[in-house]
Amino acid sequence: MSVMSNPATVGSTAATERVRRSITGGKADVKGTIFMLLMLMALLMSVVILAVLVIDMVTQGRTVLTERLGDFVTGSMSSQPEASGILQGLRGTFWIGVFTVVIAFPLGIASAIYLEEYAHHKSRVARFIDVNIRNLAGVPSVVYGILGLTLFVKAMGGIVGPNSNGRSVIAAGLTLAILVLPIVIITSAEALRAVPRGIREAGFGVGATRWEVTRHHVLPYAAPGILTGTVLALARSLGEAAPLILVGATTGYLSGGTEFLDLGALTDRFTALPIIITTWAGRPGEGWVSVTAAAIIVLLVVVLVANAAAILLRNRFDKKRG
Amino acid sequence: MKLFPTGREARYSALKIAAVPIAGALLLGACSSDDSGDGSGSDNGSESGSGSVVISGSSTVEPISIDVSEKFAGSNPDVNVTVDGPGTGDGFELFCNGETDINDASSKIKDEQIEACESNGVEFIELRIGNDGIAVMTNDANEAISCIHGGDIYALVGPESQGFETWAAANELATEVGGEGDLPDAPLDITGPGEESGTYSSFVELAIEDYAEERGQEAQTRPDYQASADDNIIIQGIQGSDTSFGWVGFAFARNADGVKVLEVDEGEGCVLPTDETIADNSYPLSRPLFIYVNKDKAAENQALTDFVDLYLGDAISSVSDVGYVDLSEETLAETRSRWEARTTGAA
Numbered sequence: 001m002s003v004m005s006n007p008a009t010v011g012s013t014a015a016t017e018r019v020r021r022s023i024t025g026g027k028a029d030v031k032g033t034i035f036m037l038l039m040l041m042a043l044l045m046s047v048v049i050l051a052v053l054v055i056d057m058v059t060q061g062r063t064v065l066t067e068r069l070g071d072f073v074t075g076s077m078s079s080q081p082e083a084s085g086i087l088q089g090l091r092g093t094f095w096i097g098v099f100t101v102v103i104a105f106p107l108g109i110a111s112a113i114y115l116e117e118y119a120h121h122k123s124r125v126a127r128f129i130d131v132n133i134r135n136l137a138g139v140p141s142v143v144y145g146i147l148g149l150t151l152f153v154k155a156m157g158g159i160v161g162p163n164s165n166g167r168s169v170i171a172a173g174l175t176l177a178i179l180v181l182p183i184v185i186i187t188s189a190e191a192l193r194a195v196p197r198g199i200r201e202a203g204f205g206v207g208a209t210r211w212e213v214t215r216h217h218v219l220p221y222a223a224p225g226i227l228t229g230t231v232l233a234l235a236r237s238l239g240e241a242a243p244l245i246l247v248g249a250t251t252g253y254l255s256g257g258t259e260f261l262d263l264g265a266l267t268d269r270f271t272a273l274p275i276i277i278t279t280w281a282g283r284p285g286e287g288w289v290s291v292t293a294a295a296i297i298v299l300l301v302v303v304l305v306a307n308a309a310a311i312l313l314r315n316r317f318d319k320k321r322g
Numbered sequence: 323m324k325l326f327p328t329g330r331e332a333r334y335s336a337l338k339i340a341a342v343p344i345a346g347a348l349l350l351g352a353c354s355s356d357d358s359g360d361g362s363g364s365d366n367g368s369e370s371g372s373g374s375v376v377i378s379g380s381s382t383v384e385p386i387s388i389d390v391s392e393k394f395a396g397s398n399p400d401v402n403v404t405v406d407g408p409g410t411g412d413g414f415e416l417f418c419n420g421e422t423d424i425n426d427a428s429s430k431i432k433d434e435q436i437e438a439c440e441s442n443g444v445e446f447i448e449l450r451i452g453n454d455g456i457a458v459m460t461n462d463a464n465e466a467i468s469c470i471h472g473g474d475i476y477a478l479v480g481p482e483s484q485g486f487e488t489w490a491a492a493n494e495l496a497t498e499v500g501g502e503g504d505l506p507d508a509p510l511d512i513t514g515p516g517e518e519s520g521t522y523s524s525f526v527e528l529a530i531e532d533y534a535e536e537r538g539q540e541a542q543t544r545p546d547y548q549a550s551a552d553d554n555i556i557i558q559g560i561q562g563s564d565t566s567f568g569w570v571g572f573a574f575a576r577n578a579d580g581v582k583v584l585e586v587d588e589g590e591g592c593v594l595p596t597d598e599t600i601a602d603n604s605y606p607l608s609r610p611l612f613i614y615v616n617k618d619k620a621a622e623n624q625a626l627t628d629f630v631d632l633y634l635g636d637a638i639s640s641v642s643d644v645g646y647v648d649l650s651e652e653t654l655a656e657t658r659s660r661w662e663a664r665t666t667g668a669a
Binding site for chain 1: 374376377384385387388389391392394395399400401402403404405406407421515516518519520551552644
């Protein structure tokens with residue numbers, strides 16, 4: 001329905017072209033066409049790169065995925081590629097996602113709301129914080145790994161992993177939540193900044209408090225943008241391997257760690273999909289090549305599912321906004 | 323721009339400051355990175371719990387420990403076993419810090435590592451579990467050579483040998499590094515394991531590293547050789563040329579046809595790799611493999627005791643299953659009695 005109301009798409013392209021010609025003196029738009037082609041090439045380039053990756057992985061991992069998909073997804077790490085499975089990695093990645101959603105999203109969005117709606121934009125403190133957060137978003141992920149090691153594994157090890165020297169999925173989840181926090185803050189702040197000033201002024205004009213304006217007008221308007229940012233952040237946290245190595249994800253072998261919802265096991269040793277992929281990729285032999293490719297495909301699917309869920313949510317907000 | 327001033331501003335500016343600790347914490351983390359190794363003393367007190375076995379250490383021994391762990395997990399589903407392979411040295415740091423129960427090691431514990439363990443009150447039981455040996459080979463038909471000096475091996479496949487297309491091309495370099503330098507003038511066709519293989523790193527550590535270090539080179543092989551992850555293909559490469567050169571794990575070379583396993587001379591005469599010369603480490607390209615068990619943890623953790631019992635019992639076959647050389651009967655018996663008696667310290 002939103003398509004129908006958009007004036008730009010009303011009428012045929014032929015009519016649009018006729019109008020354009022009549023107001024630009026009838027000349028063909030050469031520069032415009034070249035520009036369009038350049039943009040198209042840029043787009044094709046990214047699509048081709050993605051396609052090559054996916055096709056390469058699918059060809060290499062096809063046998064694993066077709067012949068023993070069930071065993072592969074429900075199996076454990078092993079010394080033999082034929083017996084290897086990724087359930088423990090899926091579990092770790094699942095919990096990292098949960099920690100990101102539960103910790104980084106609320107904290108990040110709340111920080112962004114404060115920075116955009118409440119703080120004085122021109123105050124030195126606000127600008128200082130803003131610049132710092134932008135810098136933090138560019139800090140290499142290993143540095144966050146070191147932070148996680150110092151803060152969660154060493155200092156808080158007794159709480160997050162009393163029976164694993166702190167090297168638990170809780171420590172990993174917290175580390176990655178902090179890693180994506182700046183991204184969530186920045187993208188949410190951008191989304192809030194894009195809300196027209198007039199919407200707020202109209203709210204204040206009819207006597208609404210700042211809270212009411214934020215809650216009922218600004219947030220619904222900014223929700224799709226905020227969601228886009230959080231999706232990128234979630235995908236990032238699901239795909240990171242470097243910080244997990246420092247936090248102590250298990251690379252070689254792990255027994256147990258297959259119960260997804262066993263909260264008591266959250267303090268045990270863990271592994272995650274990106275770690276499994278990095279480890280397997282380094283092992284010799286054809287067998288490891290194909291299970292690595294298969295694990296990469298599963299990780300892609302996991303990220304895709306997370307993205308799809310967020311896009312569905314965003315579309316719902318979009319409709320609400322009308 | 324203060325469009326809508328309210329009375330709350332003051333309260334919120336206090337909140338603004340709350341964002342600072344996040345940045346501060348990150349800075350702190352980045353600055354105190356050096357702490358990661360030695361850790362805090364409080365870790366020593368934490369127990370691994372009765373239901374877990376934590377193994378770290380050498381990536382060479384890692385496949386053996388993983389194989390044993392899989393056998394163990396089959397009959398002990400409630401015990402959490404974790405195996406990592408960051409390297410012998412990194413493993414000892416964790417082990418002497420009391421963080422791991424067992425450390426895999428591809429070399430004997432060093433004096434400074436013993437000191438580190440002692441200063442943290444960690445007593446260890448040293449258990450030799452197997453041997454790592456690399457066989458260097460040529461084609462059966464190659465009459466020109468039967469014994470090769472360590473320096474010659476370095477000259478043939480070390481980091482400085484890139485581009486050598488005949489054996490003789492390496493002679494000058496071989497003499498320089500203390501080898502014999504009497505290699506035949508024949509085409510050189512090299513086949514060996516690829517860089518990602520454990521046999522590659524074993525070979526580099528046993529045959530290349532010392533020479534490379536002395537000459538200020540990186541410890542690696544030349545890049546221009548036929549690399550394969552499949553031992554069978556390496557053997558085929560050796561069989562495929564009359565003047566080939568290559569290396570595989572000894573356990574594999576022993577059973578290969580059409581190849582001539584070379585004797586190696588590292589200054590103490592030519593030694594042919596055999597089960598005996600590898601077991602007593604008189605063959606230069608061999609080394610013992612160990613596991614180090616934390617004695618106190620073994621005393622209080624039944625799962626750990628059961629695990630080591632299995633390791634030295636039925637599961638000792640894992641050593642040869644993953645491609646290494648078994649201990650001799652006597653050495654294995656010695657290892658078992660060390661474990662039974664819980665003999666601490668390095669032998």
